[in-house]
Amino acid sequence: MRKINGNVIKDILDYKYRSYDARLFLELCGAGGKLKLVRIRKPEGADIGLEFESFLMDAQRSCANKCIFCFIDQLPRGMRESLYYKDDDVRLSFLHGNYVTLTNLSQRDIDRITGLRISPINVSIHTLDPELRNFMLQSKKGAAGITALKTLAEAGITLNCQIVCCPGVNDGAALTRSIEGLCALGPAVNSVSVVPVGLTKHRQGLVPLSPVSREHAIEIVRQVGHYGEKCLRRRGSRVFFCADELYIKAGLKLPPHEYYEDYPQLENGVGMMRLFITEFVEETTKTSGRRSVFSIATGTAACKYLTNLLKMYTKKCDKITGKVFAVRNDFFGDSVTVSGLVTGGDLIAQLIGRDLGERLLIPQNMLRHGGDIFLDDVTVPDVSEALGVPIRVVRQDGADLLRAITGR
DSSP, X not given: OOEXXXXXXXXXXXXXXXXOSSXXXXXXXXXXXXXXXXXXXXXXXXXXXXXXXXXXXXXXXXXXXXXXXXXXXXXXXXXXXXXXXXXXXXXXXXXXXXXXXXXXXXXXXXXXXXXXXXXXXXXXXXXXXXXXXXXXXXXXXXXXXXXXXXXXXXXXXXXXXXXXXXXXXXSHHHHHHHHHXXXXXXXXXXXXXXXXXXXXXXXXXXXXOOOOOHHHHHHHHHHHHHHHHHHHHHHSSOOEEEOHHHHHHHTOOOOOGGGGTTOTTGGGTSSHHHHHHHHHHHHHTTOOOOOEEEEEEEEXXXXXXXXXXXXXHHHHOTTEEXXXXXXXXXXXXXXXXOGGGOOHHHHXXXXXXXXXXXXXXXXXXXSXXXXXXXXXXXXXXXXXXXXXXXXXXXXXXHHHHHHHHTTO
């Protein structure tokens, strides 16, 4: 692919942008460099249907930062190579929702984003203090990312932002300044998630960091909630949201379904459990139970919520017999509590010999996208064989969990 309607195609963004029209004139480069011209008529917005050797039609941009909280730097040695790759490609932010730092953008890149109206972009901010961002990213280009963010906001590019909160580093007054600075960027900032730093037991040689305590979590939820209420009054949207994990660490109730509006930061763990509960409860009005004996494996953070959902449903249907097992994360360390980081080895070690019923239900986020492999390269069949029970993988959907519970 060389050109569409006379415009040079450099990568997938050019391709998608330039191929939107109903009438296209393509310049293709065939074998031996022979030029081929093709005219196409199609519905406006429909894909041409071409396939390329690489998804981006270009080399992927990796991350050159050494963020003090980077989870990849906290992985143990010996895992599959792909897990150690750090992505920082703004094109994947637009196409797949990846979070980027904006530290590797040239002025030409910024002009291209604004010219093609590439939006929304998901940005890992962490702080708007230039010196502090340089420190947190361990890069002299951290401050340049702040400048790029402001330029994109002024150009009307929609931004979803993330702040990884590290106690003693970018919390407290620093967090307040970051929030107020993002507020000042106006409606271009669509949403901001505040998430607690995740620390594994494999941090040898890295900058010392403290986990978010219960007291820290309470303060962060209060702080973020204050500005969320102000934005709700001014803009009709909260804009600022805390990850579920902060409510869990704080020992606070999750906000109601309406609080999360259209769940703009769901993939960052913001409102994920509330949506899951809502989906489960709604599905109970559509299904009738039948005899079912099963077990559910999850991380320690979600255990009490799933236990409560199971208790609620068994009151309605006494044919259901199930257990919820909280799997402690020995692989990364017990401070890691989310289900998506539970490994196959920990499942086997902690559930072997337990009465698991007729089948074991596990969440899909424990596995590699589109596959059946855990982070430690153990497979679903490996776990099933070791535990002597069939395994059903459940989507991140409360309704799908209820269907799995009832054997549908």
